[in-house]
Amino acid sequence: MDYITLIQLLDSTVRLATPLLLACLAGLFSERAGIFDIGLEGKMLAAAFFSAAIAALTGNVWLGLIAGIASSLVLSALHGVASITFRGNQLISGVAINFLAAGMTVLIAQSWFQQGGRTPSLMAGARFEGITLPGADAIADVPYIGPLYAELISGHSILVYMALAAVPLTWWLLYRTRFGLRLRAVGENPAAVDTAGVSVVGLRYAAVAICGVLCGIAGAYLSTALQAGFVKDMSAGRGFIALAALIFAKWRPWYALWATLLFGLFGALETRPDVIEAAIGMKVQGQLLGALPYLMTVIILAGFVGKAIPPRAGGEPYVKER
Amino acid sequence: MTNNTTQERQETAAPTAAPAIELKGISKAFGPVQANKDISIRVMPGTIHGIIGENGAGKSTLMSILYGFYKADKGEIWIDGKKTEIPDSQAAIAAGIGMVFQHFKLVENFTVLENIILGAEGGRMLRPSLAKARATLIELANDYGLNVDPDALVEDIGVGMQQRVEILKALYRQADILILDEPTGVLTPAEADQLFRILGRLRSEGKTIILITHKLREIMDITDTVSVMRRGEMTATVKTADTSPPELAELMVGRKVLLRVDKKPAIPGDVILDIQGLRVVDDNGVERLRGIDLQVRAGEIVGIAGVAGNGQSELLEVLGGYANGIGTILLKGQPLELAGKHADGQSRRAHGIAHVPEDRQREGLIMEFQAWENTAFGYHHDTDYRSGILMNNAAIRADTAEKMARFDVRPPNPRLAAKNFSGGNQQKIVLAREIERNPDLLLVGQPTRGVDIGAIEFIHQQIVALRDQGKAILLVSVELEEILALSDRIAVMFDGQIMGERAADQTDEKELGLLMAGITDTDHPHSIAEIEANLAHAHGDAHKEV
Numbered sequence: 075m076d077y078i079t080l081i082q083l084l085d086s087t088v089r090l091a092t093p094l095l096l097a098c099l100a101g102l103f104s105e106r107a108g109i110f111d112i113g114l115e116g117k118m119l120a121a122a123f124f125s126a127a128i129a130a131l132t133g134n135v136w137l138g139l140i141a142g143i144a145s146s147l148v149l150s151a152l153h154g155v156a157s158i159t160f161r162g163n164q165l166i167s168g169v170a171i172n173f174l175a176a177g178m179t180v181l182i183a184q185s186w187f188q189q190g191g192r193t194p195s196l197m198a199g200a201r202f203e204g205i206t207l208p209g210a211d212a213i214a215d216v217p218y219i220g221p222l223y224a225e226l227i228s229g230h231s232i233l234v235y236m237a238l239a240a241v242p243l244t245w246w247l248l249y250r251t252r253f254g255l256r257l258r259a260v261g262e263n264p265a266a267v268d269t270a271g272v273s274v275v276g277l278r279y280a281a282v283a284i285c286g287v288l289c290g291i292a293g294a295y296l297s298t299a300l301q302a303g304f305v306k307d308m309s310a311g312r313g314f315i316a317l318a319a320l321i322f323a324k325w326r327p328w329y330a331l332w333a334t335l336l337f338g339l340f341g342a343l344e345t346r347p348d349v350i351e352a353a354i355g356m357k358v359q360g361q362l363l364g365a366l367p368y369l370m371t372v373i374i375l376a377g378f379v380g381k382a383i384p385p386r387a388g389g390e391p392y393v394k395e396r
Numbered sequence: 397m398t399n400n401t402t403q404e405r406q407e408t409a410a411p412t413a414a415p416a417i418e419l420k421g422i423s424k425a426f427g428p429v430q431a432n433k434d435i436s437i438r439v440m441p442g443t444i445h446g447i448i449g450e451n452g453a454g455k456s457t458l459m460s461i462l463y464g465f466y467k468a469d470k471g472e473i474w475i476d477g478k479k480t481e482i483p484d485s486q487a488a489i490a491a492g493i494g495m496v497f498q499h500f501k502l503v504e505n506f507t508v509l510e511n512i513i514l515g516a517e518g519g520r521m522l523r524p525s526l527a528k529a530r531a532t533l534i535e536l537a538n539d540y541g542l543n544v545d546p547d548a549l550v551e552d553i554g555v556g557m558q559q560r561v562e563i564l565k566a567l568y569r570q571a572d573i574l575i576l577d578e579p580t581g582v583l584t585p586a587e588a589d590q591l592f593r594i595l596g597r598l599r600s601e602g603k604t605i606i607l608i609t610h611k612l613r614e615i616m617d618i619t620d621t622v623s624v625m626r627r628g629e630m631t632a633t634v635k636t637a638d639t640s641p642p643e644l645a646e647l648m649v650g651r652k653v654l655l656r657v658d659k660k661p662a663i664p665g666d667v668i669l670d671i672q673g674l675r676v677v678d679d680n681g682v683e684r685l686r687g688i689d690l691q692v693r694a695g696e697i698v699g700i701a702g703v704a705g706n707g708q709s710e711l712l713e714v715l716g717g718y719a720n721g722i723g724t725i726l727l728k729g730q731p732l733e734l735a736g737k738h739a740d741g742q743s744r745r746a747h748g749i750a751h752v753p754e755d756r757q758r759e760g761l762i763m764e765f766q767a768w769e770n771t772a773f774g775y776h777h778d779t780d781y782r783s784g785i786l787m788n789n790a791a792i793r794a795d796t797a798e799k800m801a802r803f804d805v806r807p808p809n810p811r812l813a814a815k816n817f818s819g820g821n822q823q824k825i826v827l828a829r830e831i832e833r834n835p836d837l838l839l840v841g842q843p844t845r846g847v848d849i850g851a852i853e854f855i856h857q858q859i860v861a862l863r864d865q866g867k868a869i870l871l872v873s874v875e876l877e878e879i880l881a882l883s884d885r886i887a888v889m890f891d892g893q894i895m896g897e898r899a900a901d902q903t904d905e906k907e908l909g910l911l912m913a914g915i916t917d918t919d920h921p922h923s924i925a926e927i928e929a930n931l932a933h934a935h936g937d938a939h940k941e942v
Contacts, residue, residue: 252517252525259503259514266501269463270515270565271486386504394465 077218081225083342083349088230089300091338092237093118093292097316098323098330099237099244100288106248106325107281108261108387112168113153114289115313116175121146121293123179126193126304127186129200135298138200142297143290149175150286158278161391172313180306193297193304202231202299231299233291240288244327257281261385264392274392289313311368318371324382340366414477416441416573416604417462422471424457431457432468433628439621441476441572444595444605446615446636449625450648450848451819455608456498458625459575463495464488475573489516494566495575500558504551508544508561509533512568529568536567540597556587563594574598575606580614584703585876585909592618610849612641613877624648649850659860662884665694666728668837668868669715674723674734676710676892684710685721686892692837697859697869699883699900701876701908707892708872709754712841715870716751717744728836745774750830752823754841754872760826761814768796768810771829799828804854820851827855831862838862841872856882876905876912890914 097114104111121142129138149171156167180191187193210228214220248254256277260267264274296312297304315337322336323329343350344363351357415438424432431454439445449455461468464482473480475491482488488495502511509529517525533546542560550558559579566574576595580588595605595618607619615622616636623633624647632647645653669692676685685707692698700708713719720735727747733739741751753759761770772781772792781792796810803824805817814822823843830838840859844852859882863869873879879886883900888911895911896918910918914930 250522252520252522255510255514255517255522259506262503262505263501266503266511266514269465269485269495269497269501271484271489272515 078221078225079346079349081221083339083346085226085229086342086345087335087338088226088234089338090341091334092230092234093295093300093312094316094319094334094337095237095331096233096240096288096292096295097313098319098334099240099327100285100292101317101320102244102323102325102327102330103257103281103288104285105320105388106261106385107257107278108264108385108390108392109153109157109278109282109285110164110168110389111153111282111285112165112314112317113149113171113175114285114316115309115311116168116172117146117149117286117289118293118296118313119172119179119307119309120149120175121290122297122308123183123193123293123304125290125294126196126297127183129196129298130187130193130303133197133200135196135200135202138298139291139294142294143287146290146293147283147286150282150289154279154282157391158275158282161393164389164391176307179304183304183306191306196298196302200298201302202233202295204229204231205235231295233295233299236291237295238331241327241331248327253280258385261387264387268392268394278392292316315367315371318374321382321384322374325385337367337370340370413441415439415474416476417606418474418477419458419462420472420474422458422461422468422473424454424461424466424468430628432461435471435625435630437623437630437633439604439606441604442599442602443620444599444607444618446619446622447606447608447625448610448612448615448622448644448648450610450850451846452627452848453625453648454628455625456577459495459577459606459608462488463493463575489569489571492570492572493575494563494569494571494573496559496562496566496577496579498577498579498581500555500562502550502558502561505549507547507549508553509546511550511561512546512565516569532568533564536564540567540601541594542567555582556584556590559583559591560594572602573604573606575608577608578610579607580609580611581874582704584912585905586913588614611877612644615644616641626650645849649848651850653849653853657856657860657881659882660864662696662863664696664884665866667691668694668728669870670724670726670729672724672726674711674714674721674725676707676714676719676721678710684892685714688723688892688894690887690894692868692870694836694868695863695866696884697863697871697882699879699886700870700872700889701879701886702874702889702912704874706889706912708874708889709841710892711889712751712754712839712870712872715744715749715839716753717741717749741774742777745833745835748836749839750833750835750837751839752826752830752841752843754845756819756822756826761822763815764813766811766813767800767805767817767825768793770814770825771796771799771810773829775829775833799832800825802832803828803858818848818851819846820848820855823847823855824851827858831858835867837868837870839870839872842874843871844873844875844878876908879908880905888912 097118101111101114124145125138125142128141129135153167153171156162157164183191183193207228210224214224248258256267256272260274260277267277268274296308301308319330319333319337322333344360344366347358347360347363350363417439419435419437422432422435435458447455457466460466462473462482464484464487467483473482480491482491503514509526512533513525513529518528519525530546537543542564544557544560544564550561563574579591583591599605607614609615619636621633622636622639622644624631624644626648671688671690674685674688675683678684688711700711702708710719714721714734715725717740720739722734725732725734727749732747757763775781776787782788793810797808800808800810805821805824814825817825843855843859847855859869871879871882880900885897886900886903886908887897888895888908890912891914895914895916898907907918
């Protein structure tokens with residue numbers, strides 16, 4: 075495998091890891107506050123549709139992004155009301171959101187665009203284009219450093235850089251601010267937060283809202299940056315893979331980055347069977363490669379990654395008692 | 397905002413010397429249950445006020461209202477002579493009230509310092525808050541003798557230190573009124589003594605303390621005044637110096653109570669239970685029992701003392717047949733299976749072992765099931781309870797009604813669900829089921845946990861009566877008083893081992909307390925620091941192995 079191929083592979087890794095990373099951080103906020111969220115998938119899907127639809131209708135990708143975030147926030151609020159206010163089962167609420175999003179997106183897409191449940195292909199301006207960082211063209215021909223900078227580091231859409239910036243930001247918020255301390259505490263022992271005179275409900279809604287915003291960006295990225303338009307079920311299980319990555323990452327932001335990059339790499343390998351063939355000397359079925367991230371998910375969920383201790387109050391509605 | 401109220405409070409408090417706390421006509425109902433009925437109480441500043449009462453008397457409900465956890469249906473709260481609304485914990489904290497709950501409200505994987513500042517950070521950024529808190533904490537620790545390690549994780553420190561963290565949490569929030577709910581339940585006697593020294597010091601600094609307990613001795617030792625609650629009502633408030641334990645017990649129960657267990661000397665017979673080198677390794681690979689040797693003879697009660705979590709539960713589980721062990725257990729000379737198909741409750745019962753488990757609500761009863769169904773458990777294969785392949789429900793109900801009458805279960809209704817009986821009556825149902833089968837060996841875990849004084853007396857009498865019939869009894873209890881009152885011989889467990897055995901009439905709380913802390917050299921005085929180091933060591937070990 076030559077250097078350029080490697081750079082291309084890593085470039086593709088970053089692109090594919092971005093939605094996973096955003097969804098994984100979304101889940102991190104929610105679960106660290108004690109609200110399990112298997113509705114990441116549904117929220118991404120809804121956001122993917124609404125951002126593509128609004129971008130297609132208005133021709134403005136930023137309006138699309140806002141619409142995507144808004145739709146994801148609505149579903150988050152639904153999850154919040156069900157699991158925080160009414161203390162319902164968080165898994166069931168999440169499943170409901172996934173079904174709702176899967177059906178609703180196709181239905182509305184068909185009603186608005188009559189294209190078999192998809193949006194029209196997005197034209198320039200209605201999607202996020204790659205950004206060429208300063209000096210990328212100038213040093214593109216410098217050996218090694220040139221391709222590294224011009225191909226791998228430069229040329230991604232703004233959402234990719236936002237996702238990467240979200241990692242240190244999340245870390246800082248969790249471990250360096252009052253909000254982070256309380257958020258972590260409410261996922262471990264809500265009674266401690268309550269008796270300290272802080273609102274458990276307020277903290278949990280805040281966490282669920284952050285989760286909604288991040289899922290919204292992840293969904294918008296799928297339909298307006300990674301691809302040019304919405305197609306049915308385009309989130310393709312990424313919300314669940316993000317959950318697996320979250321466990322793999324032991325609910326920590328930096329680990330989440332490495333975990334999602336690993337899954338991104340699997341995704342990238344799927345698109346480059348020639349690389350695999352060159353590396354191991356035999357042809358591997360494309361479907362097998364395509365199954366890799368899912369296989370990996372199953373293995374991680376079966377607990378082969380060592381002990382991952384989830385937030386102790388996770389999944390439990392908070393009921394006041396003495 | 398906190399500062400404002402603190403200042404106001406001091407201004408009003410100083411000249412008038414109003415009561416620190418005054419509750420006027422507090423009532424609170426949960427559905428049809430009247431938990432608090434028209435309760436009024438005055439607590440003067442700089443005193444320790446005890447509230448004593450049986451389980452379910454409404455003590456905790458009353459304090460939860462004062463701390464803003466529940467809202468009273470009726471009544472007023474006055475703090476330092478000012479009427480105060482306390483709709484939530486935030487308001488209670490602002491009014492200068494701090495509460496140490498029976499079950500600590502700490503975040504286990506946070507440090508001591510993080511737990512203390514939680515909710516009272518004083519700024520959006522953590523670092524300056526932590527630095528400021530550290531300085532304040534050291535000051536408070538020195539002022540009141542509350543030594544803690546600010547950087548230790550809460551899950552790595554012992555319960556005694558966790559409790560000090562809770563007290564520091566309240567003091568850090570500038571609490572002048574401290575409520576402690578059953579604070580000594582989880583402590584060794586030495587730790588409890590230290591807690592009382594701290595409380596004494598807080599009182600001398602002008603803090604007002606409310607101590608909720610069901611232990612008469614604690615009330616007599618430390619409080620200035622005491623209120624007695626019974627069935628949601630305040631039956632009396634008296635100066636502690638003017639009362640006595642029998643009088644308080646009578647006020648709590650509403651009739652005269654025997655505080656001592658009346659029993660004749662034991663006449664031990666043959667060895668019934670012989671445990672040799674018993675070891676238990678739990679699912680995490682931690683050794684919970686590390687070589688137990690113990691004998692129980694016919695006609696004697698052997699008590700196992702120890703702080704909860706030192707292997708007593710595991711011992712009962714292996715004997716009762718629902719955990720696997722390694723080693724030898726002989727029952728009347730016959731080895732019991734410690735693993736495999738016949739290591740279960742069914743075959744243990746067939747061998748003549750009856751078991752009153754430690755947690756009656758989880759292991760002893762099915763709370764949703766009726767009393768007669770619960771009475772059949774474990775004995776549902778009995779010929780008396782069967783007709784062919786069907787259960788003979790009528791016979792079980794009749795038998796249950798008889799048992800309930802003999803054990804004074806109230807109400808004596810076999811069709812009532814277990815959850816609708818009080819703690820004491822639930823325990824009597826379990827006890828009746830196990831004792832009436834005429835076992836050779838009775839295992840009893842925490843027989844009177846959450847049981848009111850009146851029922852305690854009855855349960856103790858039943859256990860002694862069984863002993864006098866020549867049965868062997870193994871008693872596990874974290875209540876040292878109970879162990880001392882009931883047992884003929886006492887073994888003390890610490891960290892999965894038996895630290896020593898003593899004849900009940902040749903030992904005292906002090907000696908047993910040291911053994912409970914893992915100190916076998918009981919002839920010399922030991923400092924509390926030494927005891928704590930020992931406890932923390934054992935605690936830390938268990939964690940590392942996980």
